[in-house]
Amino acid sequence: xxxxxxxxxxxxxxIWLVAILIRPDRQWIRLVLFLASYGIVGWDIVAKALRxxxxxxxLDENFLMSIATIGAFLIGEYSEGVAVMVxxxxxxxxxxxxxxxSRKSIxxxxxxxxxxxxxxxxxxxxxxxxxxxxxxxxIVVKPGERIPLDGNVLEGSSQIDTSALTGESVPRExxxxxxxxxxxxxxxxxxxxxxxxxxxxxxxxxxxDLVENASSRKSRSEQFxxxxxxxxxPIVVGLAVLxxxxxxxxxxxxxxxxxxxxxxxFLVISCPCALVLSIPLxxxxxxxxxxxxxxxxxxxxxxEALARTEIMVFxxxxxxxxxxxxxxxxHPEGVSRQELLELAAYAESYSSHPISVSLKQAxxxxxxxxxxxxxxxxxxxxxxxxxxxxxxxxxxxxLMAQEGIPCSDAGMTGTVVHVAMDQTYIGYxxxxxxxxxxxxxxxxxxxxxxxxxxxxxxxxxxxxIASRVAEELGVDEVYSELLPADKVEKLExxxxxxxxxxxxxxxxxxxxxxxxxxxxxxxIAMGGxxxxxxxxxxxxxxxxxxxxxxxxxxxISKKTLxxxxxxxxxxxxxxxxxxxxxxxxxxxxxxxxFADVGVAVLAVLNAxxxxxxxxx
Amino acid sequence: xxxKFLLDxxxxxxxxAKMERSIGKLDGVKQASVNFMxxxxxxxxxxxxxxxxxxxxxxxxxxxxxxxxxxxx
Numbered sequence: 001x002x003x004x005x006x007x008x009x010x011x012x013x014x015i016w017l018v019a020i021l022i023r024p025d026r027q028w029i030r031l032v033l034f035l036a037s038y039g040i041v042g043w044d045i046v047a048k049a050l051r052x053x054x055x056x057x058x059l060d061e062n063f064l065m066s067i068a069t070i071g072a073f074l075i076g077e078y079s080e081g082v083a084v085m086v087x088x089x090x091x092x093x094x095x096x097x098x099x100x101x102s103r104k105s106i107x108x109x110x111x112x113x114x115x116x117x118x119x120x121x122x123x124x125x126x127x128x129x130x131x132x133x134x135x136x137x138x139i140v141v142k143p144g145e146r147i148p149l150d151g152n153v154l155e156g157s158s159q160i161d162t163s164a165l166t167g168e169s170v171p172r173e174x175x176x177x178x179x180x181x182x183x184x185x186x187x188x189x190x191x192x193x194x195x196x197x198x199x200x201x202x203x204x205x206x207x208x209d210l211v212e213n214a215s216s217r218k219s220r221s222e223q224f225x226x227x228x229x230x231x232x233x234p235i236v237v238g239l240a241v242l243x244x245x246x247x248x249x250x251x252x253x254x255x256x257x258x259x260x261x262x263x264x265x266f267l268v269i270s271c272p273c274a275l276v277l278s279i280p281l282x283x284x285x286x287x288x289x290x291x292x293x294x295x296x297x298x299x300x301x302x303x304e305a306l307a308r309t310e311i312m313v314f315x316x317x318x319x320x321x322x323x324x325x326x327x328x329x330x331h332p333e334g335v336s337r338q339e340l341l342e343l344a345a346y347a348e349s350y351s352s353h354p355i356s357v358s359l360k361q362a363x364x365x366x367x368x369x370x371x372x373x374x375x376x377x378x379x380x381x382x383x384x385x386x387x388x389x390x391x392x393x394x395x396x397x398x399l400m401a402q403e404g405i406p407c408s409d410a411g412m413t414g415t416v417v418h419v420a421m422d423q424t425y426i427g428y429x430x431x432x433x434x435x436x437x438x439x440x441x442x443x444x445x446x447x448x449x450x451x452x453x454x455x456x457x458x459x460x461x462x463x464x465i466a467s468r469v470a471e472e473l474g475v476d477e478v479y480s481e482l483l484p485a486d487k488v489e490k491l492e493x494x495x496x497x498x499x500x501x502x503x504x505x506x507x508x509x510x511x512x513x514x515x516x517x518x519x520x521x522x523x524i525a526m527g528g529x530x531x532x533x534x535x536x537x538x539x540x541x542x543x544x545x546x547x548x549x550x551x552x553x554x555x556i557s558k559k560t561l562x563x564x565x566x567x568x569x570x571x572x573x574x575x576x577x578x579x580x581x582x583x584x585x586x587x588x589x590x591x592x593x594f595a596d597v598g599v600a601v602l603a604v605l606n607a608x609x610x611x612x613x614x615x616x
Numbered sequence: 617x618x619x620k621f622l623l624d625x626x627x628x629x630x631x632x633a634k635m636e637r638s639i640g641k642l643d644g645v646k647q648a649s650v651n652f653m654x655x656x657x658x659x660x661x662x663x664x665x666x667x668x669x670x671x672x673x674x675x676x677x678x679x680x681x682x683x684x685x686x687x688x689x
Contacts, residue, residue, distance in 0.1 A: 055679045061630060096627070099652075106653050216649035216658055229633055277629035277652070284653050 002093065009089045012041030016082045034078040042069065042085040059233050061271045068267040072589065075257040084268060084589050091597020095277070098604040102281060105611050109288045110211060112164040112183040112204055114148035120192075130182075130199040141191045146183065150202045151193040153178045158189035165207065166543045167294035183207065206535060210296055214287045215280060217299025221564045225279045228572075229272035236579070240266035243583060258585065265582035268592035274571040278603035279564050285610030286560030293613055294543035295553045302539045305522050306557040310502030311494055312446055312550070315487075315516070316459035316469060317354065318509035319526050320443075320547060321433040325358035328414055332427040340427045344419050347385040347392040350375040355415055356383075358431050380460055380483035382417070393420040396462065398481075400425070415461060435472060442547040443473045449554060451502070456494060458487050458516075487516045507550060510537050524550060555616040563610050567603045574599050617666060621657040622689040623650065623677065631681045638676045642669055656689060 019033035049063040057063070065088055072081030117130045120138040130148040133139060138154065141147050147160070157175035162168055162184045171187055174180055180193060183204035199205060218226070244263035248256040283300035290297055297303050317323050332340040345363035348356035349372060360367065375385035381402070382395015393403060400407045400418050405425050409416045414432030418425070446452050454476040459466045466480035479490050491506065498504055503521040510517065510525030514537045517523030525538035527545045535541050542549045578595035581587040626632055632652040639648040639657070644665030650657050657677075661669050677684050 051682060055682070057679060061628065099629075103653055103655075212651065212654055212656060213658065215651040215653075216647060216660075226633060226637070229630065230637065271630055273628070273630050276633045280629075280651075281653060284651070 002096065005089070005093060009041055009086060009093065012037040012082070013086050015040065016079070016086060019082075020079055031078060034073075034082050038069070038073070038082045038085060041082065041089055042066070045085065045088070046070075059237060059270075061273070064233075064237065064267045064270050068264040068589075071260060071264045071267075075260055077261065077589075080589050084593055087590075087593045088268075088597060091593070091601060094601045095273075095597065095604065098601060098608070099277070102285070102604065102608050102611070105608070106284065106288050109292050109611070110208060112146070113208060114146040114182060114204065117148035118142070118145075130202075133195055133199065135195055135198060137195045139193050139195055141186045141193060143186055143188055143190065146185050147180055147193075148202075149182050149193075149195045149199060150197045151180060151195045153180060153191050154194050155192040156189050158191050159187045161185040161187055164292075165203065165294060167292060167549075168544055206532075207291065207296060210298060210535070211287060211291050214297060214299045215284055217301050219283055219300035219304040219564075221304070221561070221568060222279055222283060222300055225272075225275045225568070229276050232272045233270050236266055236270040239579075239583075240264070240270070261589075262582050262585055265587070265589050265592040266579060268589060269575055269579055269582070269595045271596060273596070274575075274600035274603040275568065277600060278567045278571070278607040281604060281607040282560055282564040282567065282610045285607060286556055286563075286613075289611050289613035290553055290556045293549065293552055293556070295549055295556070296535070296541040296543065297553070297557075298539050298541075302522055303557045303560055305503045306505070306540065306554055307561045308451065308501060308503045309505045309522065309554065310451055310453045310498045311456060311504045312452055312454075313456045313458060313491065313494060313504065313506045313520070314475070314547070315506070315508040315513055316457050316461060316466065317433060318511070319507055320439045320457065320473060320475075321435050321469065322545075323354050323433060323509065325354050325415065325431045325433050327358055327362035327429055328432045329430040330427070331430070333425060335421075335426045340419060341429065343387055343390075343392050343421065343426070344394050344417060344429055346372055346387040347375065347383050347394040347419070348417075350385075351377055351383055353377075354433075355417060355431055359417070359429065362429075390421050391423070393423075394418070409462060409464070412464070414465060435469060436545065436547060438546050438548040440473050442551055443475055445548070445551045446554075447474070447476075449551070453498070453502070458482055458490055460484075484512060484515065487513065488519055491516055491519050507547065508538075510535075510541075524553075552613075552616055556613050559613075559616065560610045563606055567606055570606075571599050571603050617663045618658060618660045619666065619670065620689040621659075621673075622687045623655045623657055624685040624687055625683045626650075626652065626655045626681065627683070628681065634680050635673075635677055638680075639669075639673045642672050642676075644669055648673075657686070 015033055015037035019030050022030050045062045046066045049066040052060040052063055069081045069085045114130050116127045117133050118125050118140045119128050119133055120140060125140055133149055153174055153176050155176055159171040160174055161171050165183050182202040240263040244260050247259050283303060286303055287297050314320050330337045330341055341363050345359045348359050349367045371388050373386035377383050381399040385392050393399060394417050397409050405420045407418045407425055412430055414430050416428050416430050418428045443455055446455055457470050457475045457478045459480050460482055461480055463480040466478050470478035495504055505522040505524055506516050506520035507524040508517055509527055510533055517537045522540055523538045524540045526542045574595050578591050582592060629652045632650040636648055636650040645659060645661040647660045674686055677686055
């Protein structure tokens with residue numbers, strides 16, 4: 001198809017060359033040859049133009065190009081009339097090639113859609129569309145196959161490549177009991193998997209949906225281009241008409257063909273194609289590229305905002321720290337160690353807070369729910385429950401203070417859970433969390449980013465732990481002992497400190513900080529892989545647990561924005577310069593052709609760079 | 617509700633932009649977007665008006681780029 005077009009253009013161009021070389025006095029032979037080459041090269045454009053006129057589409061690109069070239073013929077500029085059509089077609093060919101190439105790169109990038117699933121029905125294994133698999137079905141994933149649906153491994157062990165979702169190159173080990181996600185590739189062993197979601201709801205569909213829909217949330221550059229292109233063509237065409245009519249009217253109609261030539265050059269430049277093509281492509285490329293690095297950005301607007309972030313606010317637990325707590329110390333008063341741990345674990349058994357999880361883990365035995373009565377979580381303080389008929393309080397110093405029970409955390413690091421039984425203090429359990437390996441590096445690199453003014457950490461933990469972690473990581477500011485509602489309030493205060501154009505981003509784990517994620521200009525959720533809540537709540541989702549990916553995301557967004565701006569300035573700049581020069585008759589239609597298709601091709605090639613995010 | 621279509625044969629970015637603008641102005645449409653790179657059209661609009669919206673959208677597309685075929689995606 002493309003080759004055929006190329007041959008057609010070359011054939012037309014060859015006839016055109018012959019026509020130029022023929023002696024000028026052979027007027028009519030030249031005219032016939034020019035018309036023949038024009039017909040060969042441009043018939044499809046003229047045909048489309050005629051068809052579009054029937055549809056009432058006067059400002060169509062084909063129509064304007066036909067008018068420009070036929071007009072050139074009418075004023076005797078045969079050679080240029082054909083040349084404009086030839087180069088317009090060659091440019092179009094290049095443009096289609098570049099678009100085809102970028103469509104392919106994007107398709108490759110999003111080539112995580114599974115084609116089939118091997119379902120076990122009875123004894124037989126059938127290959128079906130992932131759409132047809134139901135929850136509870138058993139599927140078999142062989143080595144080398146893409147995991148079609150989310151599920152739990154029933155049998156087998158293997159290594160899986162999660163790089164398509166996370167950008168992480170180290171394979172993950174899975175065995176019976178592990179959860180696996182669609183879109184990953186099974187590397188070594190055969191896995192038998194029980195399906196837990198339908199295809200529509202699976203991780204892979206959600207990610208693809210998100211990336212595809214990202215183009216509907218437009219950045220300001222894209223909105224500008226949309227508005228610009230709406231007015232650009234009518235204005236340029238209007239100017240062309242004025243240019244053809246007014247000067248000859250004022251200076252005499254003998255100059256008409258000269259002015260018409262200038263006006264026709266205007267028509268050649270009247271398509272905003274370079275812009276409408278390359279700007280959305282840059283943003284789409286940036287978003288696609290970041291998704292290959294395990295960073296999902298929900299729209300061009302967020303990509304743009306990310307590049308303008310001035311204040312980066314982090315939640316501590318689960319974001320900068322691992323959020324995995326381990327019991328470090330059990331300090332009973334008046335009861336045995338085992339009793340203290342047991343009561344604390346029972347009291348906290350209904351809570352899913354990481355602290356409670358670590359207590360249950362340390363206790364290590366089954367929880368007998370019949371021993372617990374009315375457990376109640378007191379947000380930001382702890383829990384109150386009745387265990388074996390005794391009133392148990394487990395929580396921080398504030399909870400104890402509220403109940404008038406004396407205790408103290410002085411000098412202790414980590415989170416301290418104080419326990420009281422029937423209003424009597426019976427000791428504390430100290431639990432500590434570790435910072436993530438790359439947290440310090442992430443903060444350091446963020447601080448080295450020019451537009452980041454400050455890094456802030458918010459936490460519900462006590463001041464002592466908070467400041468120790470902040471110091472270790474090098475965070476500028478820290479606010480501790482905040483209840484979820486306080487975090488929103490703190491964010492409001494921080495908003496006042498950024499510049500009007502600057503943005504504030506909040507990074508959390510997406511589990512219990514939805515209000516804060518929503519309030520920030522950009523809500524970034526960590527560890528999105530397998531967490532629907534995080535994917536829903538945030539504007540940017542980091543699929544892995546690494547805070548350093550935020551730095552990568554910022555770099556990608558800055559690069560994308562830079563490319564988009566380059567293209568806007570370059571395309572509009574060249575067009576305006578050439579329009580100006582054409583109006584004064586300084587240039588020929590050749591420059592106009594360059595300002596149209598040449599610029600479009602260059603802008604698309606530049607935009608393609610946004611797809612390349614490796615090494616950022 | 618949101619509906620998605622594949623625009624087979626979409627070849628001109630400016631046309632895509634025009635389609636997006638015109639479809640976005642239809643009665644009952646909350647938002648319309650044409651992604652030139654994936655050649656997908658997404659229409660978000662009122663459920664009751666959807667059949668007429670789709671009909672109108674098809675007309676608009678045929679008018680702007682007659683070679684494009686609108687398919688269910």
